[in-house]
Amino acid sequence: MTDPTLIRNFSIIAHIDHGKSTLADRVLQLTHTVADRDMQEQLLDSMDIERERGITIKAQAVRVMYDADDGQEYQLNLIDTPGHVDFTYEVSRSLAACEGVILVVDAAQGVEAQTVANALMAMNAGLEIIPLINKIDLPAADPERVRHEIEEGLAIPADEAVLASGKTGEGVRDALEAVVRLVPHPVGDPHAPLKALIFDSYFDAYRGVVALIRVIDGSVSKGVKIRMMASATVTDVEEVGVRRPANLPVESLGVGEVGYLITGLKDPALVKVGDTVTLARHGATEQLPGYREAKPMVFTGLFPIDGDQYPDLRDALERLQLNDPALLWEPESSHALGFGFRVGFLGLLHMEVVKERLEREFGLELLATAPSVEYHAFRTKGDMVVVHSPQDMPDPGHLDRTEEPYLKVTVLVPPDYVGAVMELSDQRRGTFKDMQYLSATTVELHYEMPLSELIMDFFDQLKSRTKGYASLDYEYIGYRESNLVKLDILLAGKAVDALSFVVHRDKAYARGKVLTEKLREIIPRQMFEVPIQAAIGAKIISRETVRAMRKDVIAKCYGGDISRKRKLLEKQKAGKKRMKNVGSVEIPQEAFMAILKVDE
Amino acid sequence: MSEAGTTLPRHVYVHVPVCRSKCSYCDFFSLTPDRLPVTSEALVDALVNQARAWAERGVPPAGIDTLYVGGGTPTMLGDGLATLISALAIWAGAESDAEITIEANPESVTPEMLELLAMAGVTRVSLGIQSLDDDELAMLGRAHGASRAIDAARWVTEAGLDLSVDVMCGLPGQSAADWRQTLDRVIATDAGHISVYPLSLEAGTPLAAAVAIGDAPEPDTDVVADMLLEGAAVLKKSGLLRYETANYARPGQESRHNTAYWTGAPYLGVGPGAHGMLTAATARSAGFIVADGVDRVRYAIACSVETGLGIMPEVTVELLDRGESAREDAMLGLRLTRGIDDGLASRAGVTEVLEGLAADGLVVHADGRWATTERGWLLGNEVFSRVWAGE
Numbered sequence: 003m004t005d006p007t008l009i010r011n012f013s014i015i016a017h018i019d020h021g022k023s024t025l026a027d028r029v030l031q032l033t034h035t036v037a038d039r040d041m042q043e044q045l046l047d048s049m050d051i052e053r054e055r056g057i058t059i060k061a062q063a064v065r066v067m068y069d070a071d072d073g074q075e076y077q078l079n080l081i082d083t084p085g086h087v088d089f090t091y092e093v094s095r096s097l098a099a100c101e102g103v104i105l106v107v108d109a110a111q112g113v114e115a116q117t118v119a120n121a122l123m124a125m126n127a128g129l130e131i132i133p134l135i136n137k138i139d140l141p142a143a144d145p146e147r148v149r150h151e152i153e154e155g156l157a158i159p160a161d162e163a164v165l166a167s168g169k170t171g172e173g174v175r176d177a178l179e180a181v182v183r184l185v186p187h188p189v190g191d192p193h194a195p196l197k198a199l200i201f202d203s204y205f206d207a208y209r210g211v212v213a214l215i216r217v218i219d220g221s222v223s224k225g226v227k228i229r230m231m232a233s234a235t236v237t238d239v240e241e242v243g244v245r246r247p248a249n250l251p252v253e254s255l256g257v258g259e260v261g262y263l264i265t266g267l268k269d270p271a272l273v274k275v276g277d278t279v280t281l282a283r284h285g286a287t288e289q290l291p292g293y294r295e296a297k298p299m300v301f302t303g304l305f306p307i308d309g310d311q312y313p314d315l316r317d318a319l320e321r322l323q324l325n326d327p328a329l330l331w332e333p334e335s336s337h338a339l340g341f342g343f344r345v346g347f348l349g350l351l352h353m354e355v356v357k358e359r360l361e362r363e364f365g366l367e368l369l370a371t372a373p374s375v376e377y378h379a380f381r382t383k384g385d386m387v388v389v390h391s392p393q394d395m396p397d398p399g400h401l402d403r404t405e406e407p408y409l410k411v412t413v414l415v416p417p418d419y420v421g422a423v424m425e426l427s428d429q430r431r432g433t434f435k436d437m438q439y440l441s442a443t444t445v446e447l448h449y450e451m452p453l454s455e456l457i458m459d460f461f462d463q464l465k466s467r468t469k470g471y472a473s474l475d476y477e478y479i480g481y482r483e484s485n486l487v488k489l490d491i492l493l494a495g496k497a498v499d500a501l502s503f504v505v506h507r508d509k510a511y512a513r514g515k516v517l518t519e520k521l522r523e524i525i526p527r528q529m530f531e532v533p534i535q536a537a538i539g540a541k542i543i544s545r546e547t548v549r550a551m552r553k554d555v556i557a558k559c560y561g562g563d564i565s566r567k568r569k570l571l572e573k574q575k576a577g578k579k580r581m582k583n584v585g586s587v588e589i590p591q592e593a594f595m596a597i598l599k600v601d602e
Numbered sequence: 603m604s605e606a607g608t609t610l611p612r613h614v615y616v617h618v619p620v621c622r623s624k625c626s627y628c629d630f631f632s633l634t635p636d637r638l639p640v641t642s643e644a645l646v647d648a649l650v651n652q653a654r655a656w657a658e659r660g661v662p663p664a665g666i667d668t669l670y671v672g673g674g675t676p677t678m679l680g681d682g683l684a685t686l687i688s689a690l691a692i693w694a695g696a697e698s699d700a701e702i703t704i705e706a707n708p709e710s711v712t713p714e715m716l717e718l719l720a721m722a723g724v725t726r727v728s729l730g731i732q733s734l735d736d737d738e739l740a741m742l743g744r745a746h747g748a749s750r751a752i753d754a755a756r757w758v759t760e761a762g763l764d765l766s767v768d769v770m771c772g773l774p775g776q777s778a779a780d781w782r783q784t785l786d787r788v789i790a791t792d793a794g795h796i797s798v799y800p801l802s803l804e805a806g807t808p809l810a811a812a813v814a815i816g817d818a819p820e821p822d823t824d825v826v827a828d829m830l831l832e833g834a835a836v837l838k839k840s841g842l843l844r845y846e847t848a849n850y851a852r853p854g855q856e857s858r859h860n861t862a863y864w865t866g867a868p869y870l871g872v873g874p875g876a877h878g879m880l881t882a883a884t885a886r887s888a889g890f891i892v893a894d895g896v897d898r899v900r901y902a903i904a905c906s907v908e909t910g911l912g913i914m915p916e917v918t919v920e921l922l923d924r925g926e927s928a929r930e931d932a933m934l935g936l937r938l939t940r941g942i943d944d945g946l947a948s949r950a951g952v953t954e955v956l957e958g959l960a961a962d963g964l965v966v967h968a969d970g971r972w973a974t975t976e977r978g979w980l981l982g983n984e985v986f987s988r989v990w991a992g993e
Contacts, residue, residue, distance in 0.1 A: 527823075529962060529964075529981060529984060549824075551823070551981065552823060552824055552827035552980055552981075553800070553823045553824070553826050553827035553830065553980045553981070554823070554980075554981050554982070554983045554984065555847060555979070555980055555981065555982030555983055556802070556847075556982065556983060556986070557798075557799050557800055557802065557847055557848040558799055558802065558848060559847070559863075559864075559934070559937060560860055560863055561615050561863045561869055561871065561876075561877050561878070561879070562615075562617075562630075562871070562875070562876065562877040562902070564863065564877075564879075564900065564930070564934070565877070565900050565902070565920050568930070568933075568990060571983060571986055571987040571990055572987070572990070572991075574983065574987060575987045575991055
């Protein structure tokens with residue numbers, strides 16, 4: 003166990019793409035934690051998708067030993083946090099394990115929405131903030147302007163901001179010196195009952211669930227019996243250790259130390275991020291503050307395109323859930339799409355990442371229905387129905403009122419694009435709250451907006467309307483009353499469940515019209531006329547028709563054509579088989595995708 | 603009609619893979635003369651030798667009923683075509699009433715050639731007129747104009763030969779009036795047999811590419827459907843009745859050769875790119891390796907003068923079992939206006955499929971036969987693919 007005065011626990015926080023992971027890599031190199039020859043780009047982002055997208059999804063913790071200018075060797079624990087708004091709760095738990103943060107700001111891009119959000123979280127957690135202006139080697143770098151933005155926009159003194167380049171390694175040592183000098187050392191009572199914070203967990207195929215912990219009080223060592231307070235789980239400690247970044251077992255972890263803990267538990271749901279670990283006997287009586295159950299915000303139906311892959315999809319979800327307890331799912335069946343799952347995600351990025359991993363790592367071909375949020379529907383008889391899927395929505399006749407989740411949305415954008423942001427937010431039912439100039443080049447706008455609007459490609463739209471300049475952050479602010487209706491799509495008179503969605507009444511007509519028009523283009527002509535209708539309850543709000551196909555015949559078929567034409571017919575038939583049959587109507591896959599992207 | 607078994611082929615198709623130029627919509631195997639590695643005399647000899655070799659391979663033609671020389675453009679052989687016909691007719695022991703057809707293009711026939719062919723035994727000429735509109739002919743890449751086509755048709759009948767004419771509808775830019783005009787003028791040639799083909803854009807042809815890149819408008823299928831219906835009505839008024847998906851004839855002038863294809867009769871194919879169909883027993887005696895359980899063998903001769911012209915040409919084969927043969931016969935039989943009888947439907951195991959198609963208004967059942975309706979004619983692929991799939 004190390005003397006707490008020689009320990010510094012810190013995190014690096016940044017807006018996406020501002021160079022956080024590269025900087026972390028340089029820290030590992032500088033402290034010889036990883037030999038140069040073993041260095042691979044963005045070592046801490048261990049998933050392919052993390053590296054490709056340049057984002058961090060899982061938290062990590064690495065212990066490095068640093069010989070400081072004062073002649074002492076310090077134990078630095080670098081806790082790498084998820085860098086996306088979907089994972090705000092996870093970030094808050096990682097920050098709770100630290101005493102300070104390095105706030106990385108790109109020397110050319112300047113302060114962006116997540117810079118602000120992350121800085122606020124660090125401030126609220128009472129952490130020491132060390133500003134670091136990164137990428138100073140870039141030709142477009144303007145450290146003076148960025149220093150000004152940090153001071154003006156974030157009210158963080160920045161005259162001593164570290165100037166660094168993750169690419170060249172310049173300034174990295176200065177950053178570590180600042181950590182040693184400015185970040186307070188951990189303080190705790192070594193004689194009090196154990197209290198350790200679980201800030202992440204992952205599943206190891208040989209060892210079971212591995213929890214990443216930060217010891218607050220007391221100590222934990224191999225062989226003791228522990229209790230996880232929120233999940234009320236008692237288990238033995240098989241191993242404790244530190245990550246350098248490979249697992250290195252140690253005798254015990256004491257006050258202020260960060261490491262891992264292996265229990266042999268096989269169910270990741272029992273090891274919850276934010277939970278408190280204490281001793282089973284004579285343990286602490288109070289949990290650490292801030293624990294929250296992971297709560298999915300976005301829901302979608304995932305269906306295998308090939309129905310035979312249903313069991314494979316279930317196995318794949320089970321395996322992903324081992325490392326991602328926030329992923330929740332239950333079986334769902336659809337007349338149109340067969341058997342699948344309704345899956346809950348922390349946010350849109352989480353959804354995309356999971357879908358991509360299911361397809362890439364498990365070889366599944368999936369069809370996702372329109373993402374939806376958790377609506378509340380109050381029936382006339384007084385009770386409330388939680389609506390995860392459009393199918394849960396009560397009939398209009400029994401519906402009294404509805405509520406939907408709202409967000410506080412923050413957009414940072416150059417002044418020239420304020421108009422474009424206002425227009426988009428208006429279209430998305432946003433309520434403008436206020437606006438302030440962070441600097442001459444950056445305006446911060448605040449809106450309140452339904453989550454359901456944000457998940458319909460809002461970010462893509464925002465990016466394209468601001469030529470990529472806008473940055474976005476949001477936080478959940480609760481449920482608000484809203485006039486919601488379920489919009490059904492009927493093909494040949496039959497409602498196709500997988501095409502239904504919940505929408506605000508004011509937008510239902512426009513959406514219904516656009517969608518029926520789009521479906522008319524996508525659904526191929528068939529032997530019979532196919533009416534396409536959008537309906538709210540029994541009321542038809544728009545109608546299109548796919549005319550019946552009148553001619554489809556191979557006219558020339560002589561001796562030399564027979565084999566070839568037969569194969570052509572087989573191919574045509576196979577193409578039809580890939581379509582989904584609803585009643586007598588053949589629906590191509592694209593139809594189900596169409597509702598995901600609808601521009602009004 | 604012939605049934606499967608040891609039936610020997612009574613129909614022969616000979617492929618002459620030469621054309622003056624390649625038409626913009628065609629994906630059949632043919633070469634322009636400058637790319638043909640042999641003289642036309644050598645080509646004729648080789649075709650005759652390949653035909654004769656079948657007899658040595660244990661497939662003696664059993665009193666040939668029909669002989670069809672297609673292409674390509676057989677008339678590109680000039681006088682050599684007459685030589686080819688007489689040699690084949692003698693080899694085949696053609697019956698005195700045999701139907702001997704040649705395909706011809708208007709630009710490559712002359713009255714003299716037609717007289718010579720008549721003497722050699724030809725009874726019927728299938729003339730590739732395609733259109734009687736000069737702009738349309740140019741777009742199709744045809745080597746003839748409308749007036750030459752009308753002359754050629756007259757020369758055929760003057761030589762005492764039966765005339766069949768091919769015409770196309772659904773051409774890019776073709777109006778209903780344009781189509782009607784071509785149709786009226788074709789009827790005026792007094793042809794006893796007319797084939798009507800809606801343009802089919804075959805992958806890899808210049809015309810398909812032109813449509814794909816937007817240089818030519820894609821014909822609208824509804825317009826084409828109307829053209830086909832109009833064609834059937836106009837031809838019927840002139841005494842030409844539709845007897846197959848694309849074929850119209852005065853009673854008694856139906857193509858016996860092509861009818862053989864649609865009724866499961868075995869036929870020999872000769873020449874590069876030609877196809878043949880033999881019963882399993884015949885194929886075995888011709889030296890093909892044929893597994894047990896196979897009922898029917900389809901073969902395709904290589905599309906290459908080097909490998910497809912010898913006496914043992916390179917072939918690819920397709921083997922069909924009894925059920926497949928029967929379903930194929932049912933599928934092809936439904937191309938015919940008269941359809942198929944209950945016996946074939948039941949042998950093929952497609953009675954239920956036909957009942958389903960009847961419910962969709964695509965076929966009708968009457969007097970022990972299943973036949974397509976007008977709707978089923980135009981939506982033939984639905985009928986064919988469901989019958990072939992047997993579901």
